[in-house]
Amino acid sequence: MATSLRRRTAGQVSGESIVIEAAWMYYHDGLNQTEIAKLLQVSRATVVNYLQEARERGYIRISLAPEVFTSHQLAQDLREKFGLQAAFVLPRGKGTEEEALMRVARGAADWLPSLLAPGDRLGVAWGRTIFEIAEAIEQTKISDVTVSQLVGSMATPYGFTAEICSAHMAQNLGAKCINLHAPAVLSDPDLAARLRDEPIIRRQLDALSHCNKALFAAGSCDPDSHIVSSGLASRADLDWYVKQGATGVLCGRFIDAEGQAIPGALDDRMIGITLDNLQGLEVGLLVSEGNTKVVPMLSAIAGGCVTHVVTSNETARLMLEAAG
Template structure:
């Protein structure tokens, strides 16, 4: 301990207050763990535990400034090659797929609020990527923001239903939430058409026409695709669409390699926004957390749905090489 420095004990201070005291000394005062331990009369191991608790409970938040990711060499190359307004690239060298996924989602969650403005009407797709992003967005109220569910509800084995994605994100951003109170897909096209004409649902669908920004991740067309697992398409319907040229899924709807919507029996039975309405918006943030999404993401870019992209270094390299 430095000469003249006064040693003090945490004494009766415990619990959260002790954690805050240690975190303040470490992050704001710039003192190292040994100095804190000596100053407070506790062990260095206790200091380490308090700092870990502060991170895990959200008492402190550690972030890197946005330019570290948006001005990365690969981010600039993505912008130039694909004509994007912005790109956010996180490093993932040496990481396994799940670790890379977590980094990309965390980065996109940090970036999203900066891309929104008061009065925006943000359309939200569904899926694990979008749901995990919503969970990690820092609570920040954006005035007069509306979050809209773009595809109807579904009986999914996952926790990340369409309404869960939009509702959670709206909560984090202090926004008004407009959900679709209808199934994502019906058994017959005629039934779907009748339901769309119902006054209550028609008003909800009409509200989607005001969307000016989009948050989504392009889905895959493998046998493990969410569209199959959630019942939006049967394995046979998926195979048929792939045979016709489907390479990806946006908001539950199939797209070809050029990003064009693919008509078919599944499309006619769906309840949700029509894909052409999502082309050329003020912002289309595409989150690409893994190499399995390179092909559908390229199609989404070609189709005009994307103005901003959040991804990792390995995926960025794959996109640029394609």
């Protein structure tokens, strides 16, 4: 486990200084709360409050070595069963589905920088999981990295959009960002075709074909799935694709159990990466968690888009059971 403390900046008040002092003694000097209380001449309860405040203010950064999550048995079983380069499997815990999602997103945020190298072109999808990963990544700097938005934008009730996901990811990685300045879906296929032919959009779409790594989540085909609630597809669209054999959604594209794209009218109205550009990448990082994501995750893996997976131990077990 690694722990770091942010340095106190000029102008911070003395109250913040004692919080940092308490945090340093606890995390770096290895003193217990009673010993710190004695040295600072405060109560033990006050020291507890100082440490809590340090965490809330972001002064404390604690991380576990990736090997803890990639080398245990479940991670190895996933890697061997599905031919992955690596799997990062976290304990789900006893919390809510929301807490499980946040835990998996934080794990992906801790692991992703180690999967990147100078010169990489990282494609970033969108959705709640991707947004939380982008927000959780500690600021770092990897030279000559470019982040590209994989799916066009749309108005949603979630408080974030696709361009926010890619922009925040780029900001935290110290990378260049190429946003896709177009809607994810239009009502008219001819209009979508003309928009794809616009020089600025054509250049942005061309950049997607040069991505060597990508980050995405798997979407379900349930009635309350993200692809419907986001407005990317209607319930009628969903029903039609399910009848054609759809088992999941990847970057807005419906896929079958073999991970192959299901052609349909929606494709002609979409602006974003196509599945052929997600296949065979150096890194295809799939981050998903939950019972409803098992089949979509297996479908994405079968389609050759996935080299790395981040999930919970519960979901990993369900994936192995489903695969037989």
